[in-house]
Amino acid sequence: MTTAAGDGAGAGVVEGAETPPLALVIFGASGDLTSRKILPALANLAERGRLHEGFTVIGVARTEWSDEEFRQVALKEAPGASRRWAKLVSRFRYVAGEYAATETFDRLRELLAEADEHHGTKGNRIYYLATIPDVFAMVVEALAKESCNVPGTGGDFARLVIEKPFGHDLESAVALDRTIHAAFDEDQIYRIDHYMGKETVQNVLALRFANAVFEPIWNRRYIEQVQITVAESIGVEHRGGFYERAGALRDIVQNHVMQVLALTLMEAPTGMDAHHIRDEKVKLLRSIAIPTPDEAVDRAVRGQYTAGVVDRAPVPGYREEDGVAPESATETYVALRLSVENWRWAGVPVYVRTGKRLPGRVTEVVLQFHRVPFLAFEGTLARRLRPNVLVLRIQPDEGISLHFGAKVPGETFELESVAMQFGYNQVFPGREESGGYPRLLHDAMVGDATLFIRSDEVQQAWRIVDPYLQAWSEPGGGLHFYPAGTWGPHIADLLLERSGDSWWVPEP
Numbered sequence: 001m002t003t004a005a006g007d008g009a010g011a012g013v014v015e016g017a018e019t020p021p022l023a024l025v026i027f028g029a030s031g032d033l034t035s036r037k038i039l040p041a042l043a044n045l046a047e048r049g050r051l052h053e054g055f056t057v058i059g060v061a062r063t064e065w066s067d068e069e070f071r072q073v074a075l076k077e078a079p080g081a082s083r084r085w086a087k088l089v090s091r092f093r094y095v096a097g098e099y100a101a102t103e104t105f106d107r108l109r110e111l112l113a114e115a116d117e118h119h120g121t122k123g124n125r126i127y128y129l130a131t132i133p134d135v136f137a138m139v140v141e142a143l144a145k146e147s148c149n150v151p152g153t154g155g156d157f158a159r160l161v162i163e164k165p166f167g168h169d170l171e172s173a174v175a176l177d178r179t180i181h182a183a184f185d186e187d188q189i190y191r192i193d194h195y196m197g198k199e200t201v202q203n204v205l206a207l208r209f210a211n212a213v214f215e216p217i218w219n220r221r222y223i224e225q226v227q228i229t230v231a232e233s234i235g236v237e238h239r240g241g242f243y244e245r246a247g248a249l250r251d252i253v254q255n256h257v258m259q260v261l262a263l264t265l266m267e268a269p270t271g272m273d274a275h276h277i278r279d280e281k282v283k284l285l286r287s288i289a290i291p292t293p294d295e296a297v298d299r300a301v302r303g304q305y306t307a308g309v310v311d312r313a314p315v316p317g318y319r320e321e322d323g324v325a326p327e328s329a330t331e332t333y334v335a336l337r338l339s340v341e342n343w344r345w346a347g348v349p350v351y352v353r354t355g356k357r358l359p360g361r362v363t364e365v366v367l368q369f370h371r372v373p374f375l376a377f378e379g380t381l382a383r384r385l386r387p388n389v390l391v392l393r394i395q396p397d398e399g400i401s402l403h404f405g406a407k408v409p410g411e412t413f414e415l416e417s418v419a420m421q422f423g424y425n426q427v428f429p430g431r432e433e434s435g436g437y438p439r440l441l442h443d444a445m446v447g448d449a450t451l452f453i454r455s456d457e458v459q460q461a462w463r464i465v466d467p468y469l470q471a472w473s474e475p476g477g478g479l480h481f482y483p484a485g486t487w488g489p490h491i492a493d494l495l496l497e498r499s500g501d502s503w504w505v506p507e508p
């Protein structure tokens with residue numbers, strides 16, 4: 001499909017571009033994501049003077065709200081915001097209606113024309129799908145049918161922002177892409193993974209490609225194993241129904257873990273723009289080995305939490321949570337052993353794990369280096385030394401630490417592992433972690449797709465996780481239980497012990 005609405009490839013990983021005039025249309029404006037993430041992110045941008053004066057928002061949802069009720073939500077969700085935000089919110093409009101109904105779009109078009117005329121949005125549009133995934137295809141088809149996939153009169157762009165999940169497996173992801181591509185060109189589409197908006201995820205690029213010391217040792221000759229941990233201490237909260245259909249592999253591994261893994265292990269891009277970075281990420285994802293069904297069983301652990309204690313408080317097991325079936329076989333924990341088949345990483349195991357109700361909330365990438373070829377400190381207290389480890393802490397307490405051996409002061413030659421730390425908050429005080437949404441919304445506005453997920457990335461990530469989904473589709477599916485507040489099922493330790501490895505224990 002061709003439209004006049006395509007954008008450029010994006011300006012690259014740069015901050016500071018001026019946002020253009022535009023109308024942001026949010027489908028699912030009555031929902032949790034809109035109130036908890038999108039509106040506060042817009043308030044954040046408004047407060048920092050990052051929104052063009054020709055900017056406005058039109059909310060669309062079935063809930064029977066008036067403009068005023070939608071505006072009250074926008075004000076309530078940004079309590080610290082100043083009069084600048086209040087002034088902007090006073091022009092927000094709301095359309096109550098079914099997502100694909102002609103009347104809804106008639107009203108939307110009226111309000112867009114009004115925004116162009118009164119607020120100077122100049123025919124530029126961003127449509128944000130912040131509704132449930134079941135209606136994504138329906139809304140996209142309606143946008144095309146109602147000619148909303150092209151800019152308004154005099155406009156430069158019409159873009160589509162989509163929230164995860166991008167499909168339920170490879171087949172459904174391909175089908176969703178086919179529907180979306182029938183309406184929008186790929187360069188109009190901005191698929192959000194909020195992890196990509198996090199400073200420390202972007203800092204992986206800075207660490208690797210703006211420093212001379214790391215890249216020469218960033219390969220199989222020096223690195224023995226890689227670990228990625230995404231741990232949550234919370235349970236499924238009020239999202240039991242959603243989680244039952246998703247599970248940890250789909251909810252975290254297919255998207256966040258694959259994104260972090262790709263940035264950590266990819267080759268150096270020849271430019272920091274959307275094409276170059278995403279090309280390298282896809283290349284890396286393509287080189288991850290796909291297991292046979294037997295290997296998928298052997299190289300993966302899936303678990304589910306039972307009742308336990310987290311933060312010194314008793315918590316229920318997963319099967320006792322609201323919206324969860326008493327016999328549920330959904331996994332709340334996954335550990336995988338992956339291998340990357342390319343010259344840089346051949347033979348280096350990449351362990352990934354994620355889980356709910358683990359002892360803490362932490363996301364880390366751990367690169368463990370080979371031990372020295374010969375330990376000349378034989379007979380001393382050096383043998384307890386851990387290998388050198390570089391830890392990229394993505395949340396919380398964002399930062400980087402390098403662990404190495406140092407001599408303990410005294411007469412004996414005792415060595416101990418110590419750490420050199422770089423803490424984001426200490427070095428850049430006052431910079432609050434925004435959760436990524438302000439940055440990503442800003443980038444979608446300026447047309448920079450670098451931090452958004454391209455369709456081939458989505459499909460490659462499903463290609464990697466699909467064999468595990470298939471292997472687990474048998475009744476029971478090899479589910480292992482772990483008490484809430486522990487680091488997952490014991491068998492996940494065995495996954496590493498077989499190769500003489502062990503999980504890195506994140507610091508609290």
Ligand SMILES: NC(=O)c1ccc[n+]([C@@H]2O[C@H](COP(=O)([O-])OP(=O)(O)OC[C@H]3O[C@@H](n4cnc5c(N)ncnc54)[C@H](OP(=O)(O)O)[C@@H]3O)[C@@H](O)[C@H]2O)c1
Nearest residue numbers: 028030031032033034061062063130131132133163164165
């Ligand atoms: N919430 C988060 O923190 C979060 C984080 C990352 C990604 N996401 C993704 O963002 C999207 C929205 O998430 P959310 O948490 O905001 O969802 P939500 O609150 O459950 O739903 C958003 C809106 O969708 C509409 N909706 C709900 N059920 C519907 C149905 N059966 N048919 C048509 N419309 C329906 C509702 O609006 P009306 O009934 O008024 O139409 C609701 O306000 C999802 O794709 C989700 O996976 C959310």
